[in-house]
Amino acid sequence: MVMVLSPLFFVFMLGLGLTPLTLAQDDHRYRRFLSQHYDPKPKGRDDRYCESMMKRRKLINPCKDVNTFIHGKKNDIKAVCGDSNGKPYRDNLRISKSPFQVTTCKHKGGSLRPPCRYRATKAYRVIVIGCENGLPTHFEESFIPPSQ
Template sequence: MAMSPGPLLLVFVLGLVLTLPTLAQDDRRYRKFLNEHYDAKPKGRDDRYCESMMKKRGLTSPCKDTNTFIHDTTNNIKAICGRDGSPYEGNLIISNAPFQVTTCKHHGGSQRPPCRYRASKGYRRIVIACENGLPVHLDESVINL
C-alpha cells in the first residue's frame, strides 16, 4: 500500500517552521556572544585597546563593568561546548585548556560615557554557557582559574 506524500510533506514543513525560529534565536545569541567576547587578533591589549573595543562593540551605554575578550578561533571557542569542555556548575562548561584573554574593567565614577577601562591580559580557562552547541554566555564572575 503506497502512502501519498501529502501528510509526510505537511509534517516536514511543520517541523521546519517550528525549528527555524529556535535556530535563528540561537544564532542571534551566538552572534551577540561573538560581538561581546571574541577578538581573534587583538592590537595592543592595553587600556586603550579596552576603551576602543568596548566603544566599537557597543558596550559603553551604559559603561559595562567587566568584559573579557577571547583571542582564539571561533572553532576553538565553539569546541568548548563539546569535546574541549567539561561540566562546571549548573549549565556552565569550563574549557579544558587556557585561552589568551584580555579582561577590561571599568574604573571611574559614572556609568555614562566616556567610559574608562583598565586592561588585564593573560591566559585562563573560560566558563561559558552553550545552546545547541554554540557559546551564548561568558561567565564573568569566574575570572581567576
C-alpha cells in the first residue's frame, strides 16, 4: 500500500509545486499587459503624451510602430475576459461589449532608434484582447464600433 501511495504522493506534491509558477507566469503577463497598454488617468493625450508614455514604458528601443493605451479601470478591462463586458472573438480572443477611451500612438516614421516621434489619436473604441486565466495578457486591436 505504501508503494502505491508513494508515486501518487509524488505527483500530487509536484502539482502543488508547479501551481504557483503557473500563477506567477500569468501574473507576469498581466503586469506586462498593464505596463504596455494601461494608463488610468492620462494627461493630454496628444503627441507629447505618446512620446513621453512610450519612453516611460520603455517601448522605444527600437521605436515601437503602434501602441494603444487603454484608459479607465482595471476591473473594467478584466471584465472583457469574462461575460460581463466581453464576448468571444476570432482566434480565442475577446471583444469588449462596450467602448473604452483609448489613445493610439503611431510612430511617425524615420529611424527606429530614439528619439522616437509619435502621432496620437484619441477615441472611444471597442477593444480586442487575449486573456489567460481571466486576466488580459495581449492587446490585439481596437476599432470604432459600428453605429446601431
